[in-house]
Amino acid sequence: MATQTAATSMAAALAASLPAPSAAPVTTAPTYEAIPASMSKVIDIEAEIPLHTVQLDGLVATKILKHAREAPASTAHGLLLGLDLDGVLEVSNSFPLPHGGDDDDKATKSLARYQGSMLRSLREVQSDDSVVGFYQATSLGAFFNQSIIDTQAIHQDKLRHGGVVVVHDITQTARGNTSFRAFRLTASFLDAYKKSNFSSASLISHRLTFSSILEEVPLKVRANPLLSSFLGALAEPSSSPELGGGSKTSETFPPNFHVLELGATGLTRNLEQMVEAIDNYRTEEGNIAYLSRQIARERAKAENYVAKRKEENQARVAQGLAPLPEEDVTRLFKIPPEPSRLESLLLLGQIDAYAKSLGGTAGAGLVKMYGAKAGSGGV
Amino acid sequence: MTLGPPSSAINLKKASSQASSAVPRPPNNVTIHPVALFSILDHYLRRTDSQDRVIGTLLGTRTETEVEVKSAFAVLHSETSEQVAVDMEYHRTMYDLHHKVNTKEVIVGWYSTGSNLNTYSALIQNFYSQETAPHQAIHIALNTGVVEGETAGVKAYISSPVGVFPKPENCVFVPVPVELRFHEAERSGLDLLLNTATTSQPISDLELIETSIQNVSSMLDRVLTYVRAVLAGEKKGDPAIGRYLMDTLGASTEDLERGSFNTSLQDTLMLSYLANLVRAQAEVSARLALIS
Numbered sequence: 001m002a003t004q005t006a007a008t009s010m011a012a013a014l015a016a017s018l019p020a021p022s023a024a025p026v027t028t029a030p031t032y033e034a035i036p037a038s039m040s041k042v043i044d045i046e047a048e049i050p051l052h053t054v055q056l057d058g059l060v061a062t063k064i065l066k067h068a069r070e071a072p073a074s075t076a077h078g079l080l081l082g083l084d085l086d087g088v089l090e091v092s093n094s095f096p097l098p099h100g101g102d103d104d105d106k107a108t109k110s111l112a113r114y115q116g117s118m119l120r121s122l123r124e125v126q127s128d129d130s131v132v133g134f135y136q137a138t139s140l141g142a143f144f145n146q147s148i149i150d151t152q153a154i155h156q157d158k159l160r161h162g163g164v165v166v167v168h169d170i171t172q173t174a175r176g177n178t179s180f181r182a183f184r185l186t187a188s189f190l191d192a193y194k195k196s197n198f199s200s201a202s203l204i205s206h207r208l209t210f211s212s213i214l215e216e217v218p219l220k221v222r223a224n225p226l227l228s229s230f231l232g233a234l235a236e237p238s239s240s241p242e243l244g245g246g247s248k249t250s251e252t253f254p255p256n257f258h259v260l261e262l263g264a265t266g267l268t269r270n271l272e273q274m275v276e277a278i279d280n281y282r283t284e285e286g287n288i289a290y291l292s293r294q295i296a297r298e299r300a301k302a303e304n305y306v307a308k309r310k311e312e313n314q315a316r317v318a319q320g321l322a323p324l325p326e327e328d329v330t331r332l333f334k335i336p337p338e339p340s341r342l343e344s345l346l347l348l349g350q351i352d353a354y355a356k357s358l359g360g361t362a363g364a365g366l367v368k369m370y371g372a373k374a375g376s377g378g379v
Numbered sequence: 380m381t382l383g384p385p386s387s388a389i390n391l392k393k394a395s396s397q398a399s400s401a402v403p404r405p406p407n408n409v410t411i412h413p414v415a416l417f418s419i420l421d422h423y424l425r426r427t428d429s430q431d432r433v434i435g436t437l438l439g440t441r442t443e444t445e446v447e448v449k450s451a452f453a454v455l456h457s458e459t460s461e462q463v464a465v466d467m468e469y470h471r472t473m474y475d476l477h478h479k480v481n482t483k484e485v486i487v488g489w490y491s492t493g494s495n496l497n498t499y500s501a502l503i504q505n506f507y508s509q510e511t512a513p514h515q516a517i518h519i520a521l522n523t524g525v526v527e528g529e530t531a532g533v534k535a536y537i538s539s540p541v542g543v544f545p546k547p548e549n550c551v552f553v554p555v556p557v558e559l560r561f562h563e564a565e566r567s568g569l570d571l572l573l574n575t576a577t578t579s580q581p582i583s584d585l586e587l588i589e590t591s592i593q594n595v596s597s598m599l600d601r602v603l604t605y606v607r608a609v610l611a612g613e614k615k616g617d618p619a620i621g622r623y624l625m626d627t628l629g630a631s632t633e634d635l636e637r638g639s640f641n642t643s644l645q646d647t648l649m650l651s652y653l654a655n656l657v658r659a660q661a662e663v664s665a666r667l668a669l670i671s
Contacts, residue, residue, distance in 0.1 A: 058572045059417040065568045066414045066450070070481065093421070096480045118476050124469065125453040126425040170564075177587050178568040200668065209665035223572040226523060227420050231573055233524055233531035234559065258563070259584075259591045267650060274657065341668060352661045359654030364584040365647045371592070373640065 051161050051217060052087045054182040058223040060094045061180065064168050067096045068137035075099050076137035076168075079115065081128045084161055089217075091166070092128045094135060131155075133163035133182075140270055141357040142277070143167045144210065144349035146342075152185055153193050164217055171266060171357070176258035180221065183214040198345070199338040210349030262368055267361060274354040281347040291339040302333040405515045405553075406446040409535040410560035413569060415439075415451040415490075416533070419521050422453040423492045431458070432493040434503060436470055437519060438477060438484040446487050446517055447560070452477065454489075456503075463499040465506060486510050488517035494534065496520065501550045504538045518552065533557055 060080065068076045078096035082089060095118055097111065123129040133155060136148055148165060155163035164182045172179040185193070188206040192198060202208075223231065313323040415437060426433045434456050439448040452473050455466040474486060489507045491500065500518070507516035515537050524531025536552035561569065602624065609616040 057421075059414075059421045061568055061571065062414045062417055062565070065565045066412065069562055069564060098479045114476060114479060117472065121469065121473050121476065124455060125422065126427065127421075127453075173567060174564045175584075176567045177582060177584055178571055179582075204669050207669065209669065210661070211665075221571045224420075224424065226424055226525070227417060227572065230416075230420060230524060230531050231569075235573060257591055257595070258567070259587045260595070271650070278657070344668075345665070348661050348665050352658055355654045355657040355661065359651055359658070360584060362647050362651035362654060364588065366644070366651065367585060367588060369640070369644055369647065371588075 049087045051089050054089045054164055054217050054219045056221045057092045058227050060091050061221050063094050064135050068168050068170050078135055079131050080133045082132045133165055135166040137168050137170055139171045140354055141169055142350040142353040144346045156185055180219055182217040182219040186212055186215050189213045198340040198342040203341055210345050270358045277351045284344045288339045295336055298333050298335045405537045408445045409555050409557045411448040413561050415448045418451040419490050423523055432491050434491040437488045437490055439487045449484055458499055463502055490519040492521050492523055494520045494522045496552050
């Protein structure tokens with residue numbers, strides 16, 4: 001038995017013993033197996049079958065949970081890897097992206113390097129290495145912001161099926177209801193985004209409100225059979241002979257009754273966030289109103305000028321003189337471009353999300369309070 | 380809270396005199412986060428046909444006496460009857476990549492699937508000990524339970540050299556107790572995986588409350604049958620259980636009956652109205668933008 005004793009020589013031994021795993025894809029003339037008839041309907045090379053469900057693997061769900069909890073505030077984001085099959089996008093792996101503080105060129109480059117090298121490494125151990133979207137942690141359900149839209153717009157252009165964004169709500173999770181939701185941009189929003197035209201006219205023609213920016217894709221969380229059976233074995237009920245059979249408590253996964261907590265925590269923060277969003281919206285509206293007034297003023301000036309020139313010309317024609325040339329008014333008066341409404345649209349979406357989560361919490365709180373009162377016997 | 384099947388192995392602890400100042404004390408407890416476990420299982424699913432077991436690196440944090448395994452990544456390796464090889468370069472690259480995102484996590488050891496420890500395990504352990512020096516590397520052996528007759532479970536080991544002249548291929552794997560540990564907030568995520576194979580998202584709050592209440596109610600039923608049986612003299616009462624019951628059920632509900640219930644009810648109702656009002660306003664505002 002010629003065992004390698006020195007650990008440092010292991011890498012060298014690997015080169016000799018392994019048939020160069022990175023070179024494997026280059027094998028000459030791959031033999032294609034005929035696609036069995038049962039599968040021919042579900043395999044689409046051209047990505048023609050539209051996505052109808054996103055399926056999140058248990059591994060990905062826990063990875064996102066962990067990353068979202070450990071990252072400061074709601075900055076956790078990462079890439080989702082997987083495959084689509086018959087309209088179901090199976091997300092089988094994910095990896096977190098480093099949090100780039102400043103958005104300069106260098107950070108972008110190092111991010112791209114990181115991404116490429118991570119994907120290469122994952123491929124070597126037979127993981128899925130095709131990017132199918134990204135995930136983003138958020139708090140209180142308000143995930144509308146510029147960067148998420150920008151990233152998704154790029155993805156929707158580049159990726160097969162356009163990719164999805166999976167949003168994970170930290171606040172909901174802390175309350176005991178883990179929430180993952182999958183979204184993609186709607187066609188009309190994408191159209192407006194590509195023209196980078198968010199003037200009122202464009203909003204009207206695309207019928208855009210905050211609720212029509214993103215469309216939700218149904219999402220399922222799936223544990224693969226091995227994971228299920230393993231968890232099942234771990235959670236095997238420790239039979240407590242004292243309390244009789246049917247005991248479902250397990251020591252590995254102690255039961256948790258966070259959901260039944262009466263005091264609705266975080267409501268104040270939710271309110272604060274909502275007020276802040278409304279303030280931001282008001283500022284934004286003020287800006288837009290100011291810009292609109294400016295545009296109106298400039299336009300009025302230009303029109304005045306044109307009218308005056310016409311009058312003058314009529315007078316000159318009446319006097320038998322040659323009319324003055326009609327100058328290009330756009331050169332004389334700079335009419336500012338119409339302000340983009342995207343920011344205020346997103347802010348409205350944020351306000352709506354905050355209000356929705358506030359309403360949800362308050363509603364559940366009411367149910368619990370009445371329940372507790374009924375339970376305590378005093379009505 | 381042991382994860383593995385009960386074992387008759389003895390937990391040896393080094394005498395404190397041996398733990399000299401130069402060598403940090405070996406950990407006497409290992410905790411493992413679900414992410415690490417799931418990564419290992421996923422790696423096992425994706426192994427090639429020729430691989431019997433898969434190995435990888437464990438990342439985590441360590442304190443004086445405890446090692447917390449927080450994540451894991453797969454590492455290429457090959458085993459033949461003659462030799463074992465681990466792709467060190469791959470291991471380095473992956474570690475650097477992980478380190479970029481999470482600077483707190485360091486290499487704490489390695490995992491393998493299956494529960495047989497052999498010469499190769501000792502060699503790999505020796506390699507990882509150099510990576511984690513001066514701390515000891517831990518080894519997690521995860522049995523996936525797919526082989527008939529073996530139960531799924533996790534075991535953790537540390538190694539100590541054996542023999543008059545210590546050689547890397549010889550070592551004693553000393554079992555260490557291992558626990559599954561996760562944050563309270565992550566519990567609900569695990570519930571999703573525990574209950575059924577596939578769950579649709581999102582779940583409404585009310586559904587969750589309903590299941591929780593049903594859970595509590597079934598627990599109360601069980602306790603009630605037990606108490607009745609004790610009262611009827613069919614079973615011998617356990618004083619410990621009795622004390623727990625008194626502590627749990629003796630909680631007073633007086634606060635509810637005083638005025639505070641109504642005030643906080645009003646607060647909650649107010650919040651609910653406010654939230655609806657704001658949503659309506661936001662919707663109106665968005666629509667108004669479309670007609671101007």
